[in-house]
Structure formats: C-alpha cells, structure tokens
Amino acid sequence: MTRSFLLAAAVLLPASVLAVLAALAWGSVHIPPADLLAVFLGEGSRLHSTLVLDLRLPRALAAFAAGGLLGLAGALMQVLLRNPLADPYVLGLSGGASVGALLAMLAGLSMVSVSAAAFAGALLSTIIVFGLAHGTGSWTPTRLLLTGVVVAAGWGAMISFILAVSPTAELPGMLYWLMGDVSHARNPYPAWGVLVLVVLLALPLGRTLNVLARGPMQAAALGVAVRPVEWGIYIAASLITATAVTQVGAVGFVGLIVPHMLRLVFGNDQRVILPASALAGGILLTLADTLARTMIAPEQLPVGVITAMLGVPVFLFLLYRSR
Amino acid sequence: MPADPLPHPGPDAPSVHERPDERTLLATRELVVDVPQRPDGAPLNLTVNPGQCWGILGPNGAGKSTLLHTLAGLRDPRAGQIEVRGRGLPAMPRAELARHLGLVFQSHHDGFPATVLETALIGRHPYLRPWDIETAEDYALARAALAEMDLSDMESRLVDTLSGGERQRLAIATVLTQNPNLLLLDEPTSQLDLHHQVAVLNRIRAIASRDRAAVLVLHDVNLAARYCDRLLLLFPDGQACWGPTPTMLVPSALERLYNQPLSVGEIDGHPVFLPRSD
Amino acid sequence: MKNLAQRVVRPARNLLLLPGLLLPLPALAAGITVSDDDEREVHLEQPAERIVSLAPHVTELLFAIGAGDRVVGATQHSDYPEEAADLPRVGGYSRIDLERVIELEPDLVIAWRSGNSTAQIERLRDLGLTVYVSEPRHFDGVASGMRRMAQLAGTRDDGEAAAAAFLDRMEALRAEYAHRPPVRVFYQVWEQPLMTVNDDHLIAQAIEVCGGENVFGHLNRLVPRMDREAVIDADPEAIIGGGMGEDRPDWVEAWEEWPDLVAVQRDNLFFVPPSLLQRHTPRIAEGTEMMCEMLETTRSRRPD
Numbered sequence: 001m002t003r004s005f006l007l008a009a010a011v012l013l014p015a016s017v018l019a020v021l022a023a024l025a026w027g028s029v030h031i032p033p034a035d036l037l038a039v040f041l042g043e044g045s046r047l048h049s050t051l052v053l054d055l056r057l058p059r060a061l062a063a064f065a066a067g068g069l070l071g072l073a074g075a076l077m078q079v080l081l082r083n084p085l086a087d088p089y090v091l092g093l094s095g096g097a098s099v100g101a102l103l104a105m106l107a108g109l110s111m112v113s114v115s116a117a118a119f120a121g122a123l124l125s126t127i128i129v130f131g132l133a134h135g136t137g138s139w140t141p142t143r144l145l146l147t148g149v150v151v152a153a154g155w156g157a158m159i160s161f162i163l164a165v166s167p168t169a170e171l172p173g174m175l176y177w178l179m180g181d182v183s184h185a186r187n188p189y190p191a192w193g194v195l196v197l198v199v200l201l202a203l204p205l206g207r208t209l210n211v212l213a214r215g216p217m218q219a220a221a222l223g224v225a226v227r228p229v230e231w232g233i234y235i236a237a238s239l240i241t242a243t244a245v246t247q248v249g250a251v252g253f254v255g256l257i258v259p260h261m262l263r264l265v266f267g268n269d270q271r272v273i274l275p276a277s278a279l280a281g282g283i284l285l286t287l288a289d290t291l292a293r294t295m296i297a298p299e300q301l302p303v304g305v306i307t308a309m310l311g312v313p314v315f316l317f318l319l320y321r322s323r
Numbered sequence: 324m325p326a327d328p329l330p331h332p333g334p335d336a337p338s339v340h341e342r343p344d345e346r347t348l349l350a351t352r353e354l355v356v357d358v359p360q361r362p363d364g365a366p367l368n369l370t371v372n373p374g375q376c377w378g379i380l381g382p383n384g385a386g387k388s389t390l391l392h393t394l395a396g397l398r399d400p401r402a403g404q405i406e407v408r409g410r411g412l413p414a415m416p417r418a419e420l421a422r423h424l425g426l427v428f429q430s431h432h433d434g435f436p437a438t439v440l441e442t443a444l445i446g447r448h449p450y451l452r453p454w455d456i457e458t459a460e461d462y463a464l465a466r467a468a469l470a471e472m473d474l475s476d477m478e479s480r481l482v483d484t485l486s487g488g489e490r491q492r493l494a495i496a497t498v499l500t501q502n503p504n505l506l507l508l509d510e511p512t513s514q515l516d517l518h519h520q521v522a523v524l525n526r527i528r529a530i531a532s533r534d535r536a537a538v539l540v541l542h543d544v545n546l547a548a549r550y551c552d553r554l555l556l557l558f559p560d561g562q563a564c565w566g567p568t569p570t571m572l573v574p575s576a577l578e579r580l581y582n583q584p585l586s587v588g589e590i591d592g593h594p595v596f597l598p599r600s601d
Numbered sequence: 602m603k604n605l606a607q608r609v610v611r612p613a614r615n616l617l618l619l620p621g622l623l624l625p626l627p628a629l630a631a632g633i634t635v636s637d638d639d640e641r642e643v644h645l646e647q648p649a650e651r652i653v654s655l656a657p658h659v660t661e662l663l664f665a666i667g668a669g670d671r672v673v674g675a676t677q678h679s680d681y682p683e684e685a686a687d688l689p690r691v692g693g694y695s696r697i698d699l700e701r702v703i704e705l706e707p708d709l710v711i712a713w714r715s716g717n718s719t720a721q722i723e724r725l726r727d728l729g730l731t732v733y734v735s736e737p738r739h740f741d742g743v744a745s746g747m748r749r750m751a752q753l754a755g756t757r758d759d760g761e762a763a764a765a766a767f768l769d770r771m772e773a774l775r776a777e778y779a780h781r782p783p784v785r786v787f788y789q790v791w792e793q794p795l796m797t798v799n800d801d802h803l804i805a806q807a808i809e810v811c812g813g814e815n816v817f818g819h820l821n822r823l824v825p826r827m828d829r830e831a832v833i834d835a836d837p838e839a840i841i842g843g844g845m846g847e848d849r850p851d852w853v854e855a856w857e858e859w860p861d862l863v864a865v866q867r868d869n870l871f872f873v874p875p876s877l878l879q880r881h882t883p884r885i886a887e888g889t890e891m892m893c894e895m896l897e898t899t900r901s902r903r904p905d
Contacts, residue, residue, distance in 0.1 A: 002456060029704045051700055054728055082434040111720040168796075168824050169715035172695035176718070183699070184720030186727075204453030210441075211448050215432040220397050222501070223421030223449040268435045298690050298698035299677070 004266045012279040016064070019286040023060035024052055026290055028297030062185030062247055063289040063303070064282035065192045067254055069244035071281020072198060074255025075273050076237040079209050080230060081141040087256035088241040091148030094250040095155025096125025097242060101249070102162045102174050111184055114177075115246045122242030125151060130234070144234075180251030180304025182289045194243045198236055199278050205229070206271030213270070251304045253311030254281050260318055284310070343370050345409065348505045348536050349394065349424070354403035356393050358386040364561030366403055371505065376531040377538040378551030378568075382581055385557040387540040388429060391507050394538070395426040407505075421449035424505040425498040429513070429540075431490055433482045440478045442493055443469055446500030468499035471526060473519070487514040495523060499530075506530065506537040513542060524550045544581075544596050548572060556580050572596075635749040638736040639714065645731060648755025649709035653702050656694045656713035659735055660685045661882040662743075663711070666751040667759030674705045681876065681884075697721050703728065709753055711735055737881040739806060744768050747883075763883060770886040774810050778893045781812035782900060787837035787864075788815065790879075791844070792852040794826045804843075804878050807885060811893035813839070836862060839869040839899045841892060847874045867902045871895040 025036055031048055038044040039052045073088035081090070089095070100121025104114040133147040163174060202209075208229060212219045216226045241255075258281045259273060266272050288306040295301060343350035353366040364386065371377060379387050392398045394405060396412050405412040407423050425446070433442075443465040444457060451457065469475050472492040477485070485493065491514050498506055506527065512520040528550050531537040541547045547554060547568075554571040556564050558580055564571065572594050578585050586599040632646045653674040654660040660679035663672050669684060676694040679685045689705065692698035694716040702710065707730065712722050714736040725732050733753060737743045744764040751760020786808050790796040798804045800818035808815050816835040817825060832840075840862075842853040849872040857865055864870060873895075877888030 027700045028698050029700045047704065047706060050703055050728060055699055055703065079434075084435065111723055164826075167822065172716075173718050173720075176696065183696070184718065184724070186724075207448060207451065208453070210437075211445050213434040214442075214445065215434070217392070217397055217428060218432070220417060221395055221421065221426040221428075222445060223418035225417050263435065268437050269441070293698070293700075298692040298701050300692055300696040300698055 001269045001271060004269060004272045008262075008266050008272050008276045008279075012276055012283070015283050016279050019283040020060050020064060023063065023286050023290045024056050026294055027051065027056055028294055058188055059182055059185060059289065060286055061188035062191065063182045063286045065188050065195050066182070066185070066244040066248040066251070067285025067288075068195045068278040068282035069191060069198075069240040070251065070254040070285070071258040071277035071279075072195070072202070072274060073237045073241040073244065074281070075259040075270070075277040076202070076233050076240075077255070078259055079213050079270060080233045080237065081145055082213060082215070083141065083145070084260065085256075086145070087252075088237065088244070089152065089250065089252070089255070090145065091129050091238075092125045092151035092155055093122045093238060093241045094245050095152045095159065096128075097122040097245040098178055098250055099155050099158050099162070100124070101177055102159060102166075105170055105174055105177070106162065106166055111186075118246045119242050122238070122245055125155065126235075126238040126242070176302050177249045178304075179302035180249045180307070181302045182248045182285075183293070183300065185247045188247070191243050191247050194240055195278060198240055199275055201236070202274045203271065205232075206269065206274055209233075209270040209274075210268070213268070248285075248303065251285065251307055253307045253315075254284055257311050257315050257318070258284060261314065264318065264321070343406070343409075344372075347372050347406075348408065349538075350406045351394070352404045352406070354393070354405060355401040356386050356390045357398060357401040358389050361386070362561060363401060364557075365563045367555075367563055367565070369555065369565060371536050371538060373504070373534045373536055374532055375536045375553050376528050376551045377536070377553045377555060378547035379538065379540045379555045379557065380544055380547055380577075380580065381557035382559055385559055387557055388509050390557070391426065391509050391538070391540055395424060395507055396420055397426070418449055421501070421503070423503055424507060425501040425503040427494045427498050427506070427508040427511055429509040431494055436481045436483055438478065439469065439474060439480050439482060439485070439493055440465060442482055443474075443496045443500050446497040446502070449501065464502070465496075465500045468496040469493075471499060472496040473522070488516060488519060491515060492519065492523065504535045506535065508537065508539045510540050510542055512546065520546070544572075544577060545593075548595075549593055633752055635733075635752055637733045637749070638742070638746065639734045641734065643731060643733045643753065645709065645753055649707075649731075649753050650755075651705065651707045651709070652754060653691060653705055653707040653710045654679060655691070655697060655711060656716050656735070657681075658880040658882050659711045659713060660688070661880060661884070662735075662747055662750060663754070665763045665883050666747050666754065667756040667763070668751065668754035671754055673707060674702065681882075699724060699728075702730075709733060711750065735881075738801070738803070740768065740771050740803070740885070743803075743881050743883070743885065746881075767883040767886055771810060771889065774886070774889055774893055778812045778896070779810055781897070784811075784813045784896045784899050785816050785835070785838045786813040786896070787817070787832055787835065787840050789840060789842045789852070790824060792850070792855075795829060795832070796824055796826050798824055803881060803885065807878060807889040807892055810889055811896045813892075813896050833859060833862065836864075838863050838867075839871065839896060840864045841871045841873060841895065843873065843875045843879060845875065847876065867899070869895075869899045869902065 029051055031051065035044060035048050039048050070088055077086040077088055077090065078084055097118040100117035101114050104117035129148050129151050133144045163171065166174060208224055211222050211224050212226065212229060220226050259277050262273055262276045262280055266276060285303065288310060289303045292301040292303040292306045347370055349371040351367050351369045353368060355363050355366050379390065381387050389398065393400050407415060407420065444461065447457060447461045447464065469478060472495055474489065474492055474496060491511065495511055512523055515523060524546060527537050539551065552568055554565065554568050556571060556576060574585055574587050577596060584599045585596045588595045632644060633648065634642055634644045637643050650671055651673045652663060652668065652671050654663055654672055655676055657676065657678045657680065660672065660675045661681050663669060664682050664685060672688060674691045675685060675688040676691055676697065679688060691701040694713060695718060697717065699721065702725065710725055710730050710732045712732055712734045714734050722732060722734065735746055737746045744767055747760050747764040751757050788797055788804055788808065790798060797817045799820045799822060800815060801823055805815045805818055816837045840856055842850060844850045853870050853872050856862060856870055859865055873888050873891050877884050877891065
C-alpha cells in the first residue's frame with residue numbers, strides 16, 4: 001500500500017501543478033512565456049495580469065476543485081454501492097441540482113441565487129432518495145440504486161418540461177449549465193475547503209472502506225460499524241457532489257472513469273484510490289476546461305463535451321482491457 | 324452407545340452441567356434464534372469454553388447459519404441473551420467484539436478485485452486504528468496464515484481467479500490472521516477436497532485445543548463425530564439438543580435430524596453413519 | 602481580484618474628487634451618464650473610443666449611429682454592415698470569450714440581456730469594465746437606445762439623426778397603412794417547432810403598423826410554440842414566414858398542402874428576411890415596409 005501511495009503521489013502531485021500551470025499559460029489570448037513569468041513575479045502588464053490572475057486563475061482553481069470533488073465522489077459512490085458502474089449522479093443528485101438551477105434561471109435570478117438553488121436542489125434530491133430508500137427500515141445498495149435511478153428519471157422529466165416551456169432566450173444558458181460549464185465559476189475557495197476537508201476525513205477511513213467493500217456482513221464481522229459508515233459515505237458523497245455541481249453544472253464522466261483508471265494502475269486500496277481520485281479528477285477537469293476554451297477559440301465549448309469526448313474512448317478501452 | 328429412543332436436552336442444560344465461568348468464551352441464555360417465517364425454536368443455553376470444538380448439525384433450513392450469525396452479533400435474536408467473555412453482546416462495541424470472535428462465512432463476496440494477501444490481511448483490521456498502516460508483523464501473520472492454508476504460492480493472485488476451495492481456504496486464512504479466541508465457521512469444508520478437508524479440520528482442532536474454541540457448522544455427521552467434542556443438533560421443527568459428542572450420536576436422533584434412515588458402523592474406534600436405502 | 606494598488610488608490614482618489622463634485626462644472630467636462638435598458642446607470646468620463654459589441658444587432662446599431670469606427674470587437678454573426686464582418690470576434694453571443702474581450706481593452710461593452718449569459722455580464726462588471734445592457738422592446742426602445750448609445754459613443758448628433766429618421770419612417774408607414782382594412786396575419790418564426798410571436802413582440806407591432814392583426818397576439822408567451830391545427834383553426838388571410846437565413850425557406854410553401862386555408866387559396870404566402878424584422882435595428886423599417894406592401898397585396902386579392 002505504501003508503495004502505491006508514494007507512486008501515486010509522485011505522479012499525481014506534479015501533474016496537478018502542471019495542469020494548473022497549463023490552464024494559466026493557455027487561453028484564447030496568446031501570452032508569451034516571458035510575459036507569463038513577469039505576471040507571476042508581479043511585474044506583468046495590467047492586461048496580462050488581469051487575464052492570468054483575474055480570469056484564468058479562479059477558473060483553473062474552480063475546475064480543479066470541482067474535478068477533485070467529482071473524482072472523490074465517484075470513488076465513494078463505487079464503494080458505497082459496491083458497483084464499479086456507479087458515478088456521483090446515479091442517485092439523482094445532478095438532476096435535483098439541475099432542476100434547482102433551471103428554475104432559478106427561469107425566474108431570472110442572479111448567478112449567486114442560481115448556485116444556491118442548485119445546491120438546494122441537490123440536497124433535496126439526497127433527502128428524497130434517502131427517505132424513499134429507507135422506507136422499510138433496512139436498505140441495501142440495490143434498493144438505494146433503484147430508488148436513485150427512479151428519482152433521477154423523475155428529475156429528468158422535470159428538466160425536459162422546463163426546457164420545453166422556457167422562453168427561447170433562456171435556453172442557451174440552461175443548456176450550457178446542463179452540459180457542464182466552468183466559465184461562470186467564481187469563488188473557488190469554498191469548493192477547495194470542502195475538498196480538502198473531505199480528503200482529510202476520508203484518509204483514515206480508507207482501510208475501513210476496503211473492508212466495507214467486501215460486503216456488509218464480512219465488514220461487520222471484522223468490527224466495522226457498517227450502518228454509520230455507509231450513512232457517512234452517502235452524506236459526504238452527496239455534499240461534495242452538490243458542491244461540485246453548483247460550481248460547474250452537471251459535468252459527466254469524471255466521477256465514473258477516474259476511479260476506474262486509477263484502480264487499473266494502483267490497485268484497490270481505498271487509502272490510495274480516494275486521494276488519488278481527488279487529484280486525478282482535478283487534473284482531468286482542469287485540462288478538459290483548458291481545451292474547452294481554447295480548442296475553437298473564440299468559440300467556447302462546454303467542458304462536459306470535452307470530458308465526454310475524452311471519457312468515452314477511455315471507458316471503452318478499460319472495458320476492453322478488463323475482458 | 325446409549326440407546327435412548329428420544330433425545331432430550333443433554334447434560335449441558337443449565338440446571339446440571341457446565342455453568343459459565345470466567346474462562347467461558349461465549350454463553351447463551353434462553354437464546355431463541357430469529358429464523359424468518361418460522362415459529363420460535365427451543366431456547367438454547369450453550370456454554371463454549373476454551374479447548375472445546377463444537378459442531379452444529381442439522382438439515383438445510385434448520386437455521387444453522389442464522390444461529391452462527393446471531394452468535395457473532397450480526398443478527399438480533401428473537402429472545403434471550405448472548406455473552407462474550409462475560410459481557411452482554413449488544414453492549415460490546417463491534418470493533419472489540421471482532422477481537423474476541425471471528426466468523427468465516429459460507430459464501431464470499433468480493434466487490435472489487437484484490438489479491439490473496441490483501442484479503443488475508445484484512446483480518447488485522449480489528450487491531451489497527453484508523454491512521455495505522457499494516458506493519459511488517461501484520462504481514463508476517465497474514466503470510467503465516469496463508470502458509471497454514473497452503474496458499475503461500477498464490478499470494479499475488481487476484482481473488483476472483485481462485486477456485487471455490489481455494490477461496491474457502493483463503494477465508495479461513497483471513498480469520499486465522501484475525502486470531503480471535505473464538506472461531507465461528509460456517510461449513511468451512513464444503514468445497515474442499517478430501518486432503519484439504521482433513522488438513523483444515525486438524526488445524527482447527529489444534530487451535531481449539533489450547534486456550535481457544537471453535538464452533539463449526541458441518542454438513543457431514545462423520546466429520547463432526549471425528550473432530551468435534553461437543554455437538555449441537557438443530558431439528559427441523561425447532562427443537563434442539565446439545566452435549567458431549569458421544570451422548571449426541573444417537574442413531575434415532577440423527578435419523579430424525581436428517582429424516583433419513585442410517586446404518587451405523589465403527590472404524591478405528593469412531594462411529595460412522597451412512598445413509599441407508601430401504 | 603484587484604491588486605492592492607487599485608484597492609487603495611481608487612477609493613482615495615474618489616475621496617479627493619468629492620469636493621470637486623460640489624462645484625458647478627461646465628456640462629462638457631462632467632462625464633456622461635445614461636440609463637441602460639436594465640435601468641442601471643452607466644457612466645463614462647469621456648466618450649467611448651473602444652467599444653465591444655456582444656450582439657449582432659448591437660453592432661448594427663453602433664454603425665447606424667455613426668460609431669462604427671469606435672467598435673473594436675464584436676460577437677459572431679455581426680454581419681451588417683459589411684465592414685462589421687472584419688471586426689475581431691469575441692465568441693458567440695451566448696458564450697463570450699472573456700479573454701478576447703479583455704484583450705481588446707474596451708472602455709465600453711454593450712451587452713444584450715436576452716442573448717448573453719447573465720453570469721458573463723456580471724463577470725465583466727466585476728473585472729471593472731463599463732457595461733451597457735441593451736434590451737429594446739418597442740420601436741421607441743430602439744430609437745431611445747440609439748440615442749443613449751450615441752451619447753456614450755460621443756456621436757450624439759449622428760445618433761439623434763438616425764433615431765429620428767427611423768421614427769419618422771415608422772410614423773410614415775403607420776400613417777399610410779395602420780388605418781387600412783385589417784388583415785389577419787400569421788407570422789411564423791420557425792417550423793420545427795412551430796413558433797410565432799405574441800403582441801408584445803416587436804414584429805407584432807410592425808404588423809400593427811401595417812394594419813394587420815396578429816392572429817396569435819393574445820397568447821401569453823413572447824414566442825409561443827404551437828401546433829398546425831391552431832393555425833388551420835385561425836385561418837389567417839396572410840402567412841408571413843421569418844426563419845434563420847436570408848433565403849425563403851421551404852416551409853412557407855409547405856402550407857400549400859392545406860388548400861382550404863384562405864391564405865393558400867389566394868396565394869398570400871410571403872417571406873421577409875429575418876434580419877429585417879427580427880433584429881432590433883433601424884432596418885426594421887425596411888422589413889416593416891416590405892410587410893406593409895405584402896399586406897396591401899393581400900387586400901388587393903380580396904374578392905370584391
């Protein structure tokens with residue numbers, strides 16, 4: 001375990017720094033390396049400083065935090081549901097957040113209110129799924145999964161309805177939110193706070209999660225307090241997914257494929273996979289966002305398109321490898 | 324052999340027999356196991372002391388696994404109490420309980436692929452605090468357990484590539500790594516070949532002969548006769564009887580237990596029961 | 602993320618200027634303050650010299666008021682007048698490339714509330730740029746917007762002239778056609794889904810100027826989506842198609858499959874290029890004039 005941990009750290013930490021630097025260095029306006037360096041030293045021109053520090057830096061930090069949150073949430077969901085196909089949205093979280101956000105957009109509220117509404121929607125979805133699945137007392141991962149899928153479908157229907165009746169002018173904004181968009185992410189620091197907090201909380205639980213992944217009976221027989229741990233994972237995963245979706249909309253694939261890719265390379269120890277998922281998710285989303293805003297500049301793509309374009313072939317490759 | 328026509332609660336019933344003392348590893352008081360959709364069975368008053376090797380016998384559906392899970396604290400009983408080391412079960416934190424007793428399940432579920440060594444190593448979980456990493460000593464214990472179960476050369480194999488028997492031996496190796504005082508095993512030999520059946524049961528009896536004890540659910544009455552010094556018979560109608568092995572091996576009782584006429588014989592001084600077709 | 606210098610210097614400078622505001626100042630040196638279409642005050646110290654337009658109609662308006670040479674960047678599809686096509690692009694109006702906008706160092710950005718993303722407009726304001734939001738509704742709104750933008754751009758006279766010319770033309774059309782026998786009109790914005798406009802829309806007002814009656818004017822939504830049956834039921838006398846491009850789309854002719862419609866029987870199927878009616882610019886007058894002539898043709902085809 002230690003060896004995998006150190007290897008993962010040695011690869012992912014520098015890659016994280018590089019990803020953020022790349023996001024600062026590249027954009028639709030070309031800034032020569034010398035000028036970039038000047039900005040970092042505090043001597044850059046006003047234009048370059050504004051571009052790098054006021055536009056690119058918050059955006060890169062927001063992308064990294066959101067990607068980290070999604071990667072971590074995906075890993076946690078896969079352990080909780082004991083299912084490698086689980087992703088952060090499988091329990092309807094992104095649906096609830098989307099409905100909240102779209103309703104706020106429809107009402108013409110400010111972006112801050114849209115974010116707040118998204119967060120509220122995600123939490124509402126969590127409570128609904130929790131309440132429904134908990135119904136007869138004991139729930140199993142299968143029951144939770146089924147409940148989540150049904151609730152997600154319900155949200156999907158509401159989203160379609162909202163899109164159908166919205167004034168045409170609102171549609172582009174709504175669609176971009178649904179596809180995932182980092183451009184309106186403003187203050188990345190709350191998301192960073194949540195990310196760091198949850199990683200620190202998850203690290204000591206790593207071995208417990210390893211045992212939990214063997215099944216609740218086996219885990220209980222080895223001394224794991226199964227119900228409290230499962231609730232803890234569910235709440236944590238919901239909170240961090242809600243935070244991520246509030247920042248960047250419903251970006252897909254990050255939560256699904258990042259833990260998978262890491263498991264192929266580093267094995268199944270959650271003490272390695274959880275922090276690695278956070279880092280790798282951040283790297284992926286930061287790079288994807290950098291591509292999204294530079295690929296066909298000045299036209300801007302939603303980042304969800306890029307993660308899908310990267311994610312689908314990677315996922316197919318993983319499936320092929322695992323035959 | 325005593326020729327009692329009808330079995331009765333053996334000499335271990337509370338009024339006459341082994342009372343729990345400070346050495347007792349596990350004791351039950353008027354325990355009624357909760358088997359879904361079945362009426363209450365007979366209350367069980369068992370005392371498991373160090374050095375004992377118990378066998379639980381009964382037909383399918385008699386509630387053997389359910390009893391084992393109840394003893395391990397994984398299921399609530401319908402009535403009665405369980406005490407481990409003199410302390411009532413609900414009061415004991417799960418992590419501490421896992422240091423006293425270990426359970427080998429009948430079937431094994433492996434969510435994500437892990438290696439054989441990693442799987443054996445999770446037996447150390449009850450002894451490690453959250454921030455601890457497994458030490459060299461933990462690894463040594465796991466490796467020793469694997470060696471005992473004849474799995475040393477499969478250390479790095481992925482668990483889902485193992486045969487049924489190998490997986491079962493691995494489960495036993497895990498509980499050996501866990502090293503509790505009381506081992507509960509649910510049909511530990513059902514998928515093993517003859518050689519490994521004998522090896523595993525010998526090993527378990529050797530462990531139980533010191534300051535530990537073992538409780539095994541067995542499907543084979545002959546194995547139980549050879550390796551267990553106490554037997555618990557669970558009848559399909561909910562009745563139960565328990566006691567030293569010789570007093571439990573009553574042919575009529577066994578025939579009622581399995582609803583199957585038996586022929587009795589003796590080999591090397593041990594009774595042997597074989598199904599008889601009329 | 603303003604740096605320390607800006608945080609300290611700007612408030613300090615404002616404080617020093619405070620006494621100056623108490624003195625009567627000649628009007629010319631006081632700076633320019635107008636309200637934008639969000640009723641927000643937009644203030645410039647001096648007329649804008651570098652303007653970025655965030656919508657095609659805004660680009661057109663800027664050229665119309667004589668400020669074309671001050672426009673340094675525009676969004677995609679800013680294609681009128683011809684010179685606008687050469688302007689540096691700053692992305693699509695629904696998704697602006699903020700970096701390009703910043704790079705152009707504008708002193709005034711003109712946005713479009715319905716088309717731009719609110720988040721991006723807010724972002725530009727946060728970065729210290731002066732943003733004027735345009736969202737014209739009626740003809741008066743178009744003219745008034747032209748006047749206000751002209752003040753900000755320092756082309757007051759040109760703007761006044763262009764606005765007045767536009768209003769005069771619309772008035773002339775109204776005087777000529779508004780009192781004519783009413784023609785029931787169905788204006789089709791799009792085919793899949795079938796979309797029209799209600800009476801709040803600029804196009805419906807143009808129909809009214811031409812003496813027409815929008816058969817779906819009473820509906821609640823600005824751009825309602827409906828089905829073909831409703832149109833057949835309404836049986837308009839004239840059908841005017843809009844669309845996306847400048848060419849007459851097939852779906853105008855598609856109505857010929859319904860020969861019971863009065864409009865089809867009398868061949869009152871028309872097309873007005875959308876850029877002349879759907880963009881909030883002085884060219885609406887051209888589009889309206891075309892429409893008025895079409896409605897006049899419709900009247901001439903009535904059996905008498």
